[in-house]
C-alpha cells in the first residue's frame with residue numbers, strides 16, 4: 167500500500183492550469199520537500215491532495231484510501247497556513263475542539279503542547295500570538311492525532327532561529343519514528359538539513375530529485391602561495407581554480423588530508439580552510455533560472 171499515491175492530478179482555476187497531470191507515489195516513510203517559487207502551485211497541490219480543494223481531474227489515495235473518505239484523516243494531518251486559526255479562541259480551545267470532533271483523549275492536549283513547547287501561551291487567545299507562536303499551535307493541531315502522514319504548508323514561515331531548530335528536530339524525530347512528511351517551503355537551507363528528497367514544482371509538473379546525486383563539497387583554502395598550490399594540485403589531477411585570491415577545489419571527504427599534505431609538501435602555509443556544500447539552492451537556481459523565489 168502506498169502512503170501517498172497521486173494519479174494524473176490536474177487543477178485548473180478558470181483558464182489557469184496550475185497542476186498539469188501530476189502523478190507521484192511515496193511508498194516508504196521519510197521527509198519530502200515540495201519546492202518552487204511563489205505562486206507556482208504548492209498550496210494548491212497540498213489543498214487538492216487533502217481534498218480541501220476539488221481536483222479538476224485525477225485522484226489521490228492517502229494511506230491506501232481515497233482522499234474523499236473522511237476517515238483517512240484519522241491517520242493523516244495537514245498543517246495549513248495560519249488563516250485557519252480563530253483570533254478570539256485560545257490555543258487550548260483549538261486543540262480541545264479537534265479532540266472533541268475526532269474523539270481523541272483530552273490528555274493528548276497536554277502531551278502535544280509540551281512536545282512543541284507551547285505550554286506558556288496555551289490559554290492565551292490566538293489574536294495575541296506572534297507568527298511563530300501560531301506556527302507552534304498549527305503544529306500541535308497537526309500532531310494531536312499522531313498522524314502517519316503529515317503534510318505541512320510552509321511550516322518554517324515566521325519562525326525565529328530557535329523555533330526553526332525546534333521544528334527541524336521535531337520533523338526529523340517524527341520521520342525517524344516512521345511518520346511520512348511532505349512539506350512545502352522556500353527555505354532551501356532548512357530543507358537541505360531535513361531531507362535530500364525534493365519535489366520541484368514548475369509549469370504544473372513535479373520533478374522528483376534525489377539531492378544526494380547533486381551535492382558537491384568544495385573547500386576554499388587561503389594560502390601563502392595560490393599559484394604554486396594550483397600547479398601542484400593540477401599536476402596531481404585535481405579540479406582546482408583560484409577565485410578571489412583563494413584556492414578552490416572540489417573534494418570528497420576522504421581526499422582532504424591528502425590535499426593538505428600536498429600543499430604543505432610545497433612549503434605553502436595554510437591560513438584558513440572553508441567547507442561549502444552546494445545543495446538544493448544551486449539546483450533550484452538552475453531549474454528556476456529567471457524566476458524570482
Ligand SMILES: Nc1ncnc2c1ncn2[C@@H]1O[C@H](COP(=O)(O)OP(=O)(O)OP(=O)(O)O)[C@@H](O)[C@H]1O
Pocket residue numbers: 179180182184202203204205206207208209210211
Ligand atoms: N482560488 C483561486 N482562484 C484562482 N486562482 C487561484 C486561486 N488560488 C490560487 N490561485 C492561483 O494559482 C496559482 C498557484 O497559487 P498557490 O497559492 O497554490 O501557489 P504557491 O506555490 O503556494 O505560492 P506561495 O509560495 O506564494 O504560497 C497562483 O497563480 C494563484 O494566483
